[in-house]
Amino acid sequence: MNIAVLFAGGVGSRMKAGTVPKQFLEIHGKPVIVHTLELFEHHPEIDAIAVAILPSARAELEKLIRRFDIEKVRWVVDGGATGQESRHNALKAVAADCPEDSVVLVHDGVRPLINDEIISQNIDLVKREGNAITCSKVTETIVESHEHILTDVIPRDHLYAAQAPQSFKLGEILDLYDRAVSEGENDSIDSCSLMHRYGKVIHRITGPKSNIKITTADDLYIARTYFSIIENQQLYGMPGGE
Template sequence: MISAMLFAGGSGTRMGASADVPKQFLEIEGKSIIIRTMEHFENHPLVDKIVVACKADWIDELKKQIKHFGITKVEDIVPGGANGFESIHNGVVRVAEYSKDDDIILICDGVRPMLSEELIDNCIKYTKKYETAVPVTPSIDSLLYSEDGDTCNKSYKRSSMYITQAPQGYTMKKILWAHEEAEKRGILNPVSSSELMIELGESVHLYQGERNNIKVTTPEDMHTLRSYFYYERYRTFAKEVMKYGF
């Protein structure tokens, strides 16, 4: 059993999104970002079920959109938590209710609408082999470390730095252990599941991510996303023009 667990419980403060519309519900070319993200798992032949941790007062809206766009793999929608980790936890617990230890969970933010089938393929493949699979891209920028944001006396070797992406894959046994340990040790808000694993002393297996697999976080990301889908629509139109000769 392979399940995708999407977490979309936030409101998008870094996006500067309207207080009335969380960023995952902003529309691109007639579809919300969360639906576009979900469709990649809906259409993937190896993904069996989808569980979504959603901002509680938007669950009814998400249900309407799932029905409207014909998403059939959604097993359940659970309320999100006070932060990203709590939302992930709620989703993981729900997936665990119908999963076995060696089943796979693909944990993904609900704001990655440019996922590829190959990326999901690789996540599944490496999770089966290593129990963990985290997509990364090499850092193309130099990195400096600062405690106060004003001064710096430490830098990092760029060739050793990587940017994490999603989906991140785990066996259910592995991720449930991590969440149980987090509770025991008082780890309340790790940035991601991979960082939780590392904080617990575990290693995670890295695989090659994709630079266009953007997480929609800032207004600049929205501009990039809109440009991409506008280009795709224009390219489709141009193909039709060439096909019919008008």
């Protein structure tokens, strides 16, 4: 099985959007989380979807799933106090029903601009090599700074920004989450970081720079622009971009 595991537990504290969690903010008439869900809903290789969501937002999510006819959502689980705990909860729910060799694509609910090709590449690379981390090439000059003083300029030839999906065999990634909790690690940045911490060989897929995570108001404005480009391309054949 190929299963999308979406983390949609954020409250949008950096968005400054009033009381609306960032995953429910709308772009082109649909909440961000719906755009993300539909990517996996319509992909022919995805068999099921799990979503970790704040308990206070669960009813709203379930309403949207019904309204937009999202049929592949099989698990809706309560998110935890951290992103790690939320992802762990979702993985445990999936593991209760699915074989450990299932492919899981761990993805942010507020990262709605991936495409079918990236999803397929993740699934294929996991089946061939055991894991797949979607990344984008770093194009800016990267510096290290302490107290407003630049202390180092880091060559960017081999630098990538890890994004999502981050994809794995279910049994292996769940074992690492279990191990992290047993060792007192409860707030890892992402699944890629756990794989690196435990010395696993990690495999990269290069994705588009448009694969942004909507965290701030600026991100929301940029995402709306990308959606407009995609819409124009579909309607009028205008060229898109990364």
